[in-house]
Amino acid sequence: MSATAATNRCDAIVLGAGISGLVSASVLLNQGCCRVIIVEEYAHVGGNHIDWSSGDYTFDIGSLIFQDDSPLLQHFPELLEHYVPIEPSWSRLIPQGIVTDYPISVKDDILAAGPVEISRILGSVLYARLFRRTMRNAKEFAQYWIGDRLLQRSGLDSYMTRFYGVPSDQIGIELARKRMGWISEHSSLRAVLARLVRSKPSPLPSNRQLARPREGFGKLYGIAAAQLAARGATIVTSARMQRLERRSDGFCLSLDDGAILADRVISTIPIPKIEGLCGLPTSDNLQTITLLTLYFSFSGDRGFAESILYNFSYEGAWKRLTVYSDFYGRAGNREYFAVEVISTHINGIVADAEQDFRNHVTANRLFTGDLILEGHQFLENAYPIYRGRADLEALKAIKVLKDWGIESFGRHGGFNYQPTARVSTLEAEAALQRSDVRRQGHLEHLTWIMREG
Numbered sequence: 001m002s003a004t005a006a007t008n009r010c011d012a013i014v015l016g017a018g019i020s021g022l023v024s025a026s027v028l029l030n031q032g033c034c035r036v037i038i039v040e041e042y043a044h045v046g047g048n049h050i051d052w053s054s055g056d057y058t059f060d061i062g063s064l065i066f067q068d069d070s071p072l073l074q075h076f077p078e079l080l081e082h083y084v085p086i087e088p089s090w091s092r093l094i095p096q097g098i099v100t101d102y103p104i105s106v107k108d109d110i111l112a113a114g115p116v117e118i119s120r121i122l123g124s125v126l127y128a129r130l131f132r133r134t135m136r137n138a139k140e141f142a143q144y145w146i147g148d149r150l151l152q153r154s155g156l157d158s159y160m161t162r163f164y165g166v167p168s169d170q171i172g173i174e175l176a177r178k179r180m181g182w183i184s185e186h187s188s189l190r191a192v193l194a195r196l197v198r199s200k201p202s203p204l205p206s207n208r209q210l211a212r213p214r215e216g217f218g219k220l221y222g223i224a225a226a227q228l229a230a231r232g233a234t235i236v237t238s239a240r241m242q243r244l245e246r247r248s249d250g251f252c253l254s255l256d257d258g259a260i261l262a263d264r265v266i267s268t269i270p271i272p273k274i275e276g277l278c279g280l281p282t283s284d285n286l287q288t289i290t291l292l293t294l295y296f297s298f299s300g301d302r303g304f305a306e307s308i309l310y311n312f313s314y315e316g317a318w319k320r321l322t323v324y325s326d327f328y329g330r331a332g333n334r335e336y337f338a339v340e341v342i343s344t345h346i347n348g349i350v351a352d353a354e355q356d357f358r359n360h361v362t363a364n365r366l367f368t369g370d371l372i373l374e375g376h377q378f379l380e381n382a383y384p385i386y387r388g389r390a391d392l393e394a395l396k397a398i399k400v401l402k403d404w405g406i407e408s409f410g411r412h413g414g415f416n417y418q419p420t421a422r423v424s425t426l427e428a429e430a431a432l433q434r435s436d437v438r439r440q441g442h443l444e445h446l447t448w449i450m451r452e453g
Contacts, residue, residue, distance in 0.1 A: 008234075009261045010035040013253055016268035017235060018047020019072065019424040020410030022224055024266045026075040027432045029231045036233045037260055039253065041269075043238045044218060045225045048382060048411075051216035052295060054374050056331035058216050059295040059338045061379050063308055063322040064421075068208040071425045076224045083210035083220075086327045091306040095155045095313045097364050099304040103182055109154045117153070124149035138164070138171035138180065138386075145183045155312030156183075162311065162319035165289050165342050165385045175386040179417060214328045236260075244277040246405055253277075266432070268410035270381050271397050278404060283397045285390055286415055290343040291382035292353055294318075297336045300369010303361075316360035317345040317353060336374070343378065350376050384415045391415065407435055 011033040014021045017040035025036045044050070050061045065088055066072070073080055090102040100108040110121060124147030135141045138160055142151050151157045160168040164175075213219050225235050242254040244265065253260045267274045272282045307326040311318050318339045325335040339357055346353040354373050361367045384390070394415035401408045409431040411418045418424045 008037060008258070010037045010234075011262065012036050012264040012266060013251065013260055013262040014038045014266045014268070015241075015274065016040060016047060016410070016412070017042070017045045017221075017225075017237070018049070018268060018410070018412075019421050020268040020413065020418075020428045021047065021266075022221070022228065023072065023075055023425045023428040024268065024432060025228050025233045026231075027429055028266070029228070029233065031432070034232055036228075037262070038228070038233060038235045039239045039241065039255070039260070040235065040237045041239055041241070044221070045235060045237065046217045046221035047268075048379060049212070049217045049221070050377070050379065051212070051218070052293075052375060052377050053216060054295070057295070057297060057324075057336045057374055058214060058328070059293070059324060059336065059375075060212070060217075060322070061291065061293045061338070061377060061382075062340065063320060063338075064212065066210040066212075066421055068210060069206075070420075070422045071429070072421045075425070076227055078223050078227060079220060082213050082223065084213060084327060086209050086211045086307075088209055088308060088327075089306040090308045090310070091304055092155070092159075092310040092312045093304075093364060093366070095153065095158075097313070099306075099309065099366075102308075102310055103156075104154060109150065113153065117149075121147060121149045121153070123147075135173055135176075137169050137173055138176035139168035141173060141176040141180065142168070142183055155314065158314050159310060159312045159319065162317070162342065162345070165344065166387050170387050172386045172388060172391050174391045175417070179419070211327045241277055243279065244274070244406075246278075251405065265406050267401070267406050267408040268413040268428075270412040271394060271401075271408065271415055274401065274406060274408060274413070275397065278401070278406065280400060280404065283393055285387070285393055286397065287385045287387065287390075288381040288412075289383050289385055290348070291379045292341045292343045292346070292348070292350065293377050293379070294339040294341065294350070294353060294357065294373060295336070295375045295377070296339065297331070297334045297372050297374050298367055298369060299334050300367065300371075302335065303364075303366040303368065311360075313360075313364070315363070317341050317356045318360070348378075381412060383411060383417050386417070407431065 012028050014024050014036060017038050021038055025038050028036050048061065049064060052059050066083060068080060091099050092102045093099055094108065098108060110118060128144050128147045132140060132144050135144055142156060157168050160171065164171050240256040245252045250261060250263045251265050270288065271286050275282045307323050310320050318341050321337050321339045323335060323337040341353045346356060398408050408414065409427060410424065418427065
């Protein structure tokens with residue numbers, strides 16, 4: 001997959017080889033580009049889909065689940081046979097020290113509170129609906145839908161801070177509306193009544209849930225890379241990008257070992273990075289999460305049955321854990337799982353993160369037995385921090401890049417948290433389809449001028 005740049009000419013450069021970058025290359029080839037060059041700073045293809053192995057253990061950064069009806073498979077159908085079918089389940093540890101339903105439990109979050117607290121929760125919701133109609137941030141959004149009392153009791157406010165990296169009253173309202181719609185869906189009167197009277201479980205999704213191969217992401221994205229190469233794409237990994245120049249005949253991307261000339265540039269890398277390459281003012285307020293993932297093996301009683309556990313309690317820096325041995329089987333009769341922690345919450349100190357996790361799960365009677373830290377990994381630029389009006393600053397930066405000739409989108413290129421490969425695929429397709437329509441319209445206009453002239 002690695003290739004030297006030398007001096008190449010292509011139809012389009014795609015910056016970044018994550019899902020958005022790979023799909024972008026596929027779309028461009030479908031639209032008629034004969035040669036596309038994908039440039040990636042990492043030594044691997046797949047972007048932030050990264051695994052870490054030690055002996056028989058293979059862990060991931062994050063909790064990554066695919067589906068067999070994902071639009072990603074329309075671009076890379078060869079991947080399907082390499083996924084592992086799974087039956088994931090989700091739960092959360094709440095402030096009351098019990099593991100319960102995710103994302104909310106009427107029984108444990110409301111009914112278990114007792115009549116006095118229930119009346120306070122209902123009063124808090126009524127007050128919010130009457131007097132909190134102005135929603136300026138994620139906290140006020142959640143308060144409007146479930147009231148401040150339930151927001152605190154359920155632990156949702158604590159979890160939002162763990163996930164987004166800043167207090168909930170500093171998280172932008174647009175992010176809340178786009179990515180926290182489940183709050184309004186689950187908290188409407190109709191939804192609550194439906195859960196109270198439901199006599200049978202919700203129907204299972206019609207699609208199959210899938211995980212990467214046991215060997216790791218390298219095998220998966222190696223197949224995608226080979227398919228793109230067969231169609232006319234070149235992937236340059238471990239690339240050190242120096243600058244991107246706009247010329248009369250297109251663009252020139254300078255690397256350590258050469259240059260690439262192209263008619264178009266598609267960027268899926270962080271906005272400040274592409275701004276710097278272009279010599280444009282840098283958007284310093286577009287900050288991202290640095291994620292620390294701890295890798296554990298375990299033998300004993302873990303205290304919950306679900307594959308994925310979220311931390312909604314008041315204590316503990318960790319935000320989510322994923323038990324990979326539920327998907328791939330135990331290794332040496334030991335379970336193994338990954339724990340996610342935002343680096344700033346533990347000052348970037350691995351030992352502190354490990355001790356914090358051990359103390360917290362012990363206090364909540366989880367992982368009683370032999371718990372061993374097998375390793376860890378830091379990931380910079382894991383996902384955007386949506387502080388205040390960062391979304392508006394991102395839109396302005398994207399427009400400046402567009403005026404400069406750069407098409408920037410994706411989790412990093414669009415400063416847009418994308419929770420699944422499905423979302424990343426659809427948004428890349430949509431962005432390039434809009435661009436193709438504009439380009440075709442421009443060509444038709446030029447043809448009309450030449451004919452009429």
